[in-house]
Amino acid sequence: MKFKLSLSSVCAAAVVAGVALAAPAAHAGVQAKTKYPIVLVHGFIGFDNILGAVNYFYDVPGTLRNEGATVYVASVNPSQTTEFRGEELIQQMKQWAAKDGVTKFNLIGHSHGGPTVRYAAGTVPTMVASVSTVAGTHFGSKVADVIGANTTPGGGFDQAATAGLKLISWLTGNKTTSNTDLLTALGALSSEGAAKFNAKFPAGAPTTTCGVGPDKATIAGNSIRFYSFSGTSVKTNGWDVSDAILAETAKYFGSEPNDGLVGRCASHWGKVIKDNYTWNHLDEINQVLGTIGSSSPDPVAFYVQHANRLKWAFL
Template sequence: MKVRKIAFSLALFLGLASPISFANGVQQINSSFILSNYAKTKYPIVFNHGMFGFSRLGISSFGIDYFYQVLPDLARNGATVFATQVSPLESTEVRGEQLLQQVEDVLAITGATKVNLIGHSHGGPTTRYIEIVAPEKVASLTGVAGTYKGAKFTDDILNNTAAKLALTVFGQYILAPIETILEGNPNLPNNLDRSLRSISEKGSAEFNAKYPSTAIPNDCGNGQKITANGVYHYSWTGTAQFTNALDVVDTAISQLGPLSYGNTDNDGLVGRCSSHLGQVIRDNYNQTHLDEINHILGLKDLFAPDPVSLYRQHANRLKLEGL
């Protein structure tokens, strides 16, 4: 209770404490005008955030989306699109069950029989959980820097008592509660240990052994695009740790990968090969882990591809596949 009061006070101090009311945590994004039907897929597109993620922080007139500017752009281009809220810090199974309820809400709201799921980071395995327990409700899965084979920096934190304690105090008891308050869903549970174990290389290997999929390649190549259950699979990621001098938060976060991997074959948090699922659209964009969701506030390398356009193009890809 004290933690929640402290978090709420900090939220008020930030001027973003007005909660947003969503039905079971799902948010539909609508547009007052339609530019085209370029992104108009057969099935709704449902987005799921990663670790320390959120749907939207703040009220409609003053706030920020996790997939910054992405969903409104898709809506303007004809897509039926939703953002989901799951625990910022929890196991894949707990997050997956939360997401499953929201997928069922989307199906009820739209009358559709399936959804196209897109997950970033831990959102990748979280959306895969839906395919595991309810494949009949999934048309496609797309992972953006998904932690399908884990992220080594989490193994390193789990093996470092001081680092884990510091992250627990700040992440589990301060940052995550603030996020859930600001997105209007303060009752979401948070557990750093379960979160770290789920996206660790060890935990991911155990999850994949328990729930195997031909969409996850054994090597660093492509997995099976269309699995036996008829679900389509896609993925992409970046391999940059620095893209914009003004983006100091992103740059600081993006040094965890190199510290753990000892190389640059990652987006600052997730290794390139770990992100592979099904058809790998591209695995070396000049993007950091936050650039992939157009953060912070759209700052990126001047010559890097626009993240918003990548999602728009992918929606068109799904459309052309009849999804």
């Protein structure tokens, strides 16, 4: 069935996405020298790095550091609930804070990393200066809805996909590999799962359907900035192996603008800076191998630009 091909292919693409090493910095700058460190948080089927060398956010951490930023890259389970991943993130934030004397963080999450960073903000708001989400699955994904509804628990596809996800987790050195589970993650990424999560963590929510939310929200007396971004293109580069895969998953959205895995409106949270970049879901993290569309904006430059936005926001 088509949905089976789509998810297994996406799993494969996620692994392929990590085969290149981040390029060394060319010069030192200050564009991304933020007051508070930046934390990058990956999404579903994602990783911090593979075998300590291959970055999920391809060429992003090194470039940000080269432009003056202090950057941490979180390692959370690639296939679990938002709350589970969020607790992992919080523990790492506490460790970084204790080790380096950090008081607050600028959290940036891609895909399922979007709700994950919102969980952290809602749980330890004193540690969060800002929440930025790139194609965040705030209102779920139609791909998760369809695949979850058509996957038999304990069936061949479920077991094979979960095994693949556990391999990704193991390669990253994540300490919760045994907890990796396909259907658990799909439940969190579904429209229903997202709605339940949003009821518990509403800060920054859009005030109208497909609208925008506040650029600042107060949680337990702490003011936190919220930003969101997303793409609405699917086939952007004929040399990119992931484009054909995302073209298949994009069909689940019908006529709704999407990036292949997340709908445009579903990505809205807080201040929507831009929701129609000519990127697909992997272009947003400069994958696969940086092969984005020739006329598309540079994703790495985008992260530097946003870091500069955060720099000026907290002067």
